[in-house]
Amino acid sequence: MKNTSTLFLLIALLFSACTTSTKQSGIETGVAKTMAVYRKANISNLEYQLNFDIPEDRNKTIPGSNKISFELQSTDQDLQIDFREDPSLLHQVICNGKASGYHFESEHLIIPKGELIKGKNQIEIEFTAGNSSLNRNDEFLYTLFVPDRARTVFPCFDQPNLKAKFQLALSVPKNWKAIANGKIESVKEDADKSHYKFLTTKELPTYLFSFAAGKFETITRKHNGHQHTMYHRETDPEKLAGNTDEIFRLLFQSLDWLEEYTDIPYPFGKYDIVVIPSFQYGGMEHTGATLYNASKLFLDKNASKNDRLYRANLIAHETAHMWFGDLVTMKWFDQVWLKEVFANFLADKITNPSFPDMNHALKFKMAHFPSSYAVDRTSGANAINQVLPNLKDAGSVYGSIIYHKSPIVMDMLERITGEEELQKGLQTYLKKYAYGNASWEDLIAILDETTSSDLKQWSKVWVDKAGRPAITSSISSENGLITDLTITQSDAKVNAGDWNQDLNILLGYEETSEVVSVKFNQPQLSIPEVTGKKTPDYIILNGKGNAYGFFKLDAKTKQFLLENMHKIKDDLVRGVAWINLYENLCEGEVSGKEFVLAAEKQLAKEKNALILERMLSYMQSAYWLHVSAEERLQIGKHLEDSLWVQLNEEKDMSKKSSLFSTLSSIAESKVRLEQLFNAWKDETKIGGFSLSETKATDLAANLAIKMPEKAEELVATQIERIKNPDRKKRLQFAAPALSDNQQVREGFFASLHKAENREIERWVLDGLSYLNHPLREKEALTYLPQALELLEEIQVTGDIFFPANWLSASYSGLQSKEAGDITRRFLAEHPDYPENLKLKILQASDLVLRKE
Numbered sequence: 071m072k073n074t075s076t077l078f079l080l081i082a083l084l085f086s087a088c089t090t091s092t093k094q095s096g097i098e099t100g101v102a103k104t105m106a107v108y109r110k111a112n113i114s115n116l117e118y119q120l121n122f123d124i125p126e127d128r129n130k131t132i133p134g135s136n137k138i139s140f141e142l143q144s145t146d147q148d149l150q151i152d153f154r155e156d157p158s159l160l161h162q163v164i165c166n167g168k169a170s171g172y173h174f175e176s177e178h179l180i181i182p183k184g185e186l187i188k189g190k191n192q193i194e195i196e197f198t199a200g201n202s203s204l205n206r207n208d209e210f211l212y213t214l215f216v217p218d219r220a221r222t223v224f225p226c227f228d229q230p231n232l233k234a235k236f237q238l239a240l241s242v243p244k245n246w247k248a249i250a251n252g253k254i255e256s257v258k259e260d261a262d263k264s265h266y267k268f269l270t271t272k273e274l275p276t277y278l279f280s281f282a283a284g285k286f287e288t289i290t291r292k293h294n295g296h297q298h299t300m301y302h303r304e305t306d307p308e309k310l311a312g313n314t315d316e317i318f319r320l321l322f323q324s325l326d327w328l329e330e331y332t333d334i335p336y337p338f339g340k341y342d343i344v345v346i347p348s349f350q351y352g353g354m355e356h357t358g359a360t361l362y363n364a365s366k367l368f369l370d371k372n373a374s375k376n377d378r379l380y381r382a383n384l385i386a387h388e389t390a391h392m393w394f395g396d397l398v399t400m401k402w403f404d405q406v407w408l409k410e411v412f413a414n415f416l417a418d419k420i421t422n423p424s425f426p427d428m429n430h431a432l433k434f435k436m437a438h439f440p441s442s443y444a445v446d447r448t449s450g451a452n453a454i455n456q457v458l459p460n461l462k463d464a465g466s467v468y469g470s471i472i473y474h475k476s477p478i479v480m481d482m483l484e485r486i487t488g489e490e491e492l493q494k495g496l497q498t499y500l501k502k503y504a505y506g507n508a509s510w511e512d513l514i515a516i517l518d519e520t521t522s523s524d525l526k527q528w529s530k531v532w533v534d535k536a537g538r539p540a541i542t543s544s545i546s547s548e549n550g551l552i553t554d555l556t557i558t559q560s561d562a563k564v565n566a567g568d569w570n571q572d573l574n575i576l577l578g579y580e581e582t583s584e585v586v587s588v589k590f591n592q593p594q595l596s597i598p599e600v601t602g603k604k605t606p607d608y609i610i611l612n613g614k615g616n617a618y619g620f621f622k623l624d625a626k627t628k629q630f631l632l633e634n635m636h637k638i639k640d641d642l643v644r645g646v647a648w649i650n651l652y653e654n655l656c657e658g659e660v661s662g663k664e665f666v667l668a669a670e671k672q673l674a675k676e677k678n679a680l681i682l683e684r685m686l687s688y689m690q691s692a693y694w695l696h697v698s699a700e701e702r703l704q705i706g707k708h709l710e711d712s713l714w715v716q717l718n719e720e721k722d723m724s725k726k727s728s729l730f731s732t733l734s735s736i737a738e739s740k741v742r743l744e745q746l747f748n749a750w751k752d753e754t755k756i757g758g759f760s761l762s763e764t765k766a767t768d769l770a771a772n773l774a775i776k777m778p779e780k781a782e783e784l785v786a787t788q789i790e791r792i793k794n795p796d797r798k799k800r801l802q803f804a805a806p807a808l809s810d811n812q813q814v815r816e817g818f819f820a821s822l823h824k825a826e827n828r829e830i831e832r833w834v835l836d837g838l839s840y841l842n843h844p845l846r847e848k849e850a851l852t853y854l855p856q857a858l859e860l861l862e863e864i865q866v867t868g869d870i871f872f873p874a875n876w877l878s879a880s881y882s883g884l885q886s887k888e889a890g891d892i893t894r895r896f897l898a899e900h901p902d903y904p905e906n907l908k909l910k911i912l913q914a915s916d917l918v919l920r921k922e
Contacts, residue, residue, distance in 0.1 A: 099176045100462030101152055101218050103402065106229040109150075112143040113227065116234035117270075120224060122199060124283055126243040128206040132199040136224050139192045149181040151193070152221035152228040155200040160225070162196040179225050199223050202867065205829070207796075210246075210284020210303065212346055212361060214354060214869060217403045217464035220276035229461065231401045231507040233273035240266045242283045249301055250281040251358040253339050271357065272338055273505045275399050280356035282344045289314055293322045296336075302345040302364070305794045306763075309368045317343075317367055320382050320424065324389035327420045333497050337397045337504070341389075347796035348832040350869045352384045355391030355413075362388070364796075370762035372723045375679045379433065382424050386417035398500055401507045404458035407472030408510050411454075412496075414438070414477040428680070432642045434481070435615045436680050439649055442475040446538040447620065447656055449562070449919070450912025453536040454479065455510070465870035466906035469913070478618055479532045482571065485616070486528070487521050495520065531569055539567040539619040541590075543575075547605040554601065557611065558594045559619070566593035569619070576613025576643060577606035578630075583643070585613050615646045623654050632660070632668040636675040645681045652688045655696060658920065662696025663705065665689075670709050673716045679725055686732040693736055694844040695885045695917055702738070710742045718757040726759045734769050738776060747773055747780065751787075763792060767801060771808055771836075775843050778810035785809075800833050807837035812849065815841060819853050823860065825867040831875070838879035847883055854880060854889060858896045861907055873907065877914035890918035 098105075119137040138151075153160070157174035164170060165185040170193070173180050181193065203219035205212050213223065221228040240248045241263050248254075252268035259265070271279075286301040289310075298321065304310055321343070329335055340358045349363035366384055369377055394416070395409030418437065422430050445451055454476050456467045484492045495517045499508065502516075510533065514525050539559040546554040557575070559567035570591040577584050577600065586599050608627040611617070623631065631651050638644040651668070654660045669689040676682045693702065693709070713733040720726050737743055749756045750769050761769065770788040774781035785805045792798040806818035819841055821827045828834050838857075842850040857880040865873045881889070893915045897908065912919070 097150060097176045097178055097180070098460070100460040101221070101228050102460050103458070105150055106231070106402070106461070108147070109227055109229065110231050113232060114141045114143070116140045116227065116232055117237070118226065118234050118279075119237045121239045121241075122281075123241040124211065124243070124246075126246075128208060128211070132201075132204070134197050134199045134224055136195045136197070136226070137192065138195070138226070139190070141189055142186055142191050143188070145183050145186045145188055148183045149186060151179040151181065151195075151225045152218075153177065153179050153197075153200075153225040154222045159198040159200065160195065161198070162194075164194040166191055166193075177221070195225050197225060203869075207284070207830075210282065210286065212282035212284075212344065213280050214350065214361070215279060216277040216354065216870060217406065218277070218461040219869075220279060226276050228276045230275040230277060230399050230403060233275050233399065233505065233507070235270050235273055236279050237270040238266075238268045238281060240268075240281060240283060242266065245285065246283050247286045247288065247301065248281065248283040249286075249299075249342060249344055249359050251279060251338075251356060253358075269339065274357060274396070278356055278396060278399075280354075280359050280361070282346075282359065282361070286344070291318045291322075293318075293325070296340070298322075298340075299342045300345060301342065302368075303347055303794075303796060304345070304364060304368050306368075308371070312371055313368045317381075317385070320385040321389065323424065324386045324420050327386075328390060328393055328416070331416070331419075331493060331496075332393050332500055334393065334397070334500055334504075336392065338392060341392070347794075348800055348830055350831050351871060352380075353388040355388045355395060357392065357396045360388050365764070370727075370764055372727045372759065372762065374683060374724045374727045375428075376683045376728070378724075379421065379425065379428075379437075382421040383414075383417045383437070386420035387413045390416045390420070393500055397505065398503045399507050401509050402458065403461055403464040403467060404456050405510055406464070406467055407454050407476045408508075408513075410472050411476035411480050414473060415480040418477065429641050429678070431615060432645045432678070432680055434477075435642070435645055435649070436684050438474040438477050439615075439618070440652070440684070441470040441473070442478060442618075443538070443620075443649070443653055445470045445913050446475065446536075447653065448913045448916035450909040450916070451537045451562070452909055454533045463865075463904070463906050465865060465868075465873060466904075466910060468870045469874055469910075475618075481616065482532065482618075483517075483525075483528075485572075486523050486525070487517055491520050492517070528570060537562050539569040540564075540622060541567075541573075541611055541617075541619045542622045543609055543611055543624060545605070545609070545624070550605050552600050552603050552605055555597045556594060557588075557590065557597065559590065560593070568593070571617050573611060573617050574614035575600075576610040577603065578608040578610060578638065578643075579604065579606055580637060583613075583640075590617075610643060610647060610650070612646055612650070613643060615642050620653055620657060621650050622657070623650065623659060628654065628660060632664055633671075635668065635672050641678045641681065645678070645684065648681060648684060648688065652692075655692060656917075662692045662698075663701050665692045666697060666705060666709065670705075670712050673712055674719070679722070679728075682725060683728045686728050690732055690735050694883065706736070707739050710737055710739055714742070714757070717759065720757075723759070726757065727765075730756060730759050730765065731768070734765075734772050737772075743773065743777055747777060747784075750784075763794075763797070767792065767797075771804075771840060774808040774810075775840065775845060781808055781810040800830075800836065803830070803833040804837040804840060807840035815849070819856070823856075825863070828864070828868065828872075831868060831872050835875055835879050838876070839882055842880060842883040844883035844885070847886060847889075850880075850883055851886070851888055851892065854884070854892050855896065858893070858911065861911070862904070865907060874910050874914070877910055881914045881918065884918050885921070886918065887921040890915065890921045893919060 117139045121135045123133045154177045163172045165181055170185055171182055200222045202222045203214055205214055218228050220226050238250050242248050244262050244264050248266040250268045251271045255267045255269045257264055257266050288299050288301055290297055290299045338357045343360050343362055345362050345364045345367055347364045352363050352366050354361045366381055390413040394412035400408045418434055452471055454471055498516050499513050514529055518525050541559045544556045561567055573588050573590045575586045588597055608630040611621045631647050638647055655665045666689055669685050717729040767788055770784045774784045785808050789801050806814050809815055818837055864876050
């Protein structure tokens with residue numbers, strides 16, 4: 071028996087080896103999941119030792135070297151190292167002390183299996199760094215490697231579940247500063263260079279490895295015995311003085327809260343921040359060197375409450391990532407939402423103490439539901455969990471569903487498990503998988519142990535399924551009393567719905583209301599609890615704001631909300647009602663003119679800043695995209711007058727800021743435009759509201775489009791007024807898109823066909839939004855086919871949000887059937903178009919695709 075067992079064991083081991091050897095498929099571009107699975111099974115104890123020599127001239131090349139050390143389980147196949155650059159940038163490869171006979175194929179440096187050994191291996195590579203993800207500017211650069219961009223700069227194993235320790239050395243111009251994930255170990259200077267060496271990091275995935283270098287100023291503060299430094303390029307002393315203390319306060323508050331919530335001290339060597347002008351995102355959670363968008367941190371003195379709330383959430387979000395995403399990382403980018411859901415969900419909890427007078431249930435509703443609905447209402451809706459065979463397409467999984475629907479779903483989960491049990495489950499999850507990788511399923515398995523609910527089945531509906539339920543009500547009455555109330559749910563194709571959630575149905579009356587709570591987990595449900603109750607003036611099916619879906623308004627409710635929204639005294643219910651009303655507008659149940667006039671009627675009556683800002687945002691969207699040009703002529707002047715009166719009467723400067731932005735956007739009448747122009751020209755207050763540089767720049771751009779005869783003066787003067795060199799360059803870049811000369815504008819769009827002219831994405835999006843202003847729709851339609859044709863290239867050359875933002879800007883001013891026809895024609899002519907990008911097109915073009 072003993073000998074037989076040994077024989078079976080040998081056979082099993084041989085079979086296992088054969089199975090392992092077939093896991094890696096042939097060589098293909100990108101980072102295929104099959105290859106990644108194979109590498110994860112075979113590679114361990116990974117370390118990178120990187121060196122870069124950065125010249126001051128952004129056009130000069132950057133020499134680099136990388137010493138990769140790792141242990142190998144098997145040498146049955148050649149080793150693929152990712153490098154998405156021209157092979158001529160590889161100068162020397164040494165494998166285990168000998169010159170390698172490597173070859174290069176499909177974005178991979180291939181090390182022959184004969185050069186590899188089981189156990190410890192070391193590969194030394196001399197190369198010239200690729201430029202596409204180095205974000206090189208005249209006076210600074212910064213890396214941005216999410217999701218698979220590290221391989222565009224240096225050879226590596228560019229997958230999230232192969233974490234490694236990084237040791238970095240940077241040589242930079244002597245007048246520059248450098249920052250990286252690790253603490254500075256030493257700085258040595260010679261005649262024209264500073265040579266930085268950084269301490270080895272904890273285990274990180276390649277997408278979190280980062281460095282920045284350039285002409286930065288620094289501000290340092292201490293907290294709980296640790297030193298934190300902010301690197302920045304802000305030149306406005308007033309902005310620095312007005313924001314620095316609050317930035318650090320929010321940072322320290324977030325760190326303290328997360329340490330207590332997770333029961334884990336900050337898990338990395340340091341936490342510094344780098345504030346980047348025109349940064350592509352709000353922030354990026356690089357461990358020890360977190361990047362932030364300068365415009366989101368350095369706010370104007372009259373910034374709105376939403377701007378301040380966004381900043382607080384942003385800092386909390388990126389700090390939460392240090393635990394959720396950095397300490398424990400998703401295994402693959404198909405679950406990138408796993409890190410984002412925790413960051414957003416916990417950010418809302420962290421920021422609450424900073425806004426003690428705020429209705430936090432309303433804040434959560436306003437922060438997440440509108441953005442999530444904007445995707446889920448479209449024919450391009452995607453599930454939270456997505457399929458991703460290759461990391462080269464990972465950018466397409468990003469969007470409002472993972473950033474906004476997932477926190478809503480997490481809130482549902484917390485209500486199922488209980489707040490304390492969820493916290494305990496997350497602590498277990500973090501400690502079990504610290505410095506490693508985990509999946510959503512791993513977390514559900516932990517939580518399933520302490521709840522009686524079937525979380526796996528719940529997850530299939532809310533995490534694995536795309537779209538939202540459409541929920542309707544049918545009410546029958548007799549003698550003023552309810553005889554029957556039935557609710558129905560269906561999907562986008564009008565099939566019976568199977569979503570499972572709690573509904574809090576609000577029966578509203580002129581002076582009072584009452585809520586009936588039901589569990590809604592079937593296609594149709596009759597609610598006997600309301601029989602005999604007085605027939606309501608309106609019904610809010612999601613009366614407490616935590617249910618998710620499209621809640622179709624019955625005729626009586628629609629009319630009440632359009633005419634009497636102010637009679638709903640509860641802020642949360644009123645906020646929910648505005649969202650429901652706008653969604654009914656988008657679904658064709660309410661007209662644009664009806665909505666705008668209803669919002670205008672409520673301006674002076676709305677006292678809640680969060681609701682007012684949401685109303686104004688909705689009003690702008692409805693005015694430009696759901697109201698025809700003829701209707702704008704009918705209601706525009708009256709709307710401008712209402713906004714002007716409210717702007718002058720409002721005492722709160724934050725609300726004034728929101729009102730001014732809306733007025734600036736909507737104003738079309740000659741009298742009002744001249745009034746705004748004179749205020750901008752003389753730099754005088756408008757209704758007691760003084761224009762910041764940001765507001766003045768936005769106003770100048772708006773006026774340049776609406777007053778083309780003054781465009782040259784507006785843009786040239788505003789450029790001269792801007793003192794900060796980075797902000798000055800931003801407007802200079804987009805200036806041709808504001809020109810009164812159509813040929814100049816067309817030339818600007820033509821320039822965007824070249825990838826090098828799209829490097830600073832924020833600038834490009836500014837220009838695109840100017841080109842595609844609603845008043846220029848006829849011209850914008852000529853750009854749309856080209857914009858669609860460029861999309862695949864933009865996904866390859868741009869960062870993760872750029873494809874969706876490119877589309878959003880391209881459709882931003884379009885509302886015609888012709889735009890829908892162009893979109894349908896493009897999709898018909900490209901039947902094999904990548905599904906992930908097709909969904910992005912369907913999401914961005916939803917409005918015009920509804921025009922038949």
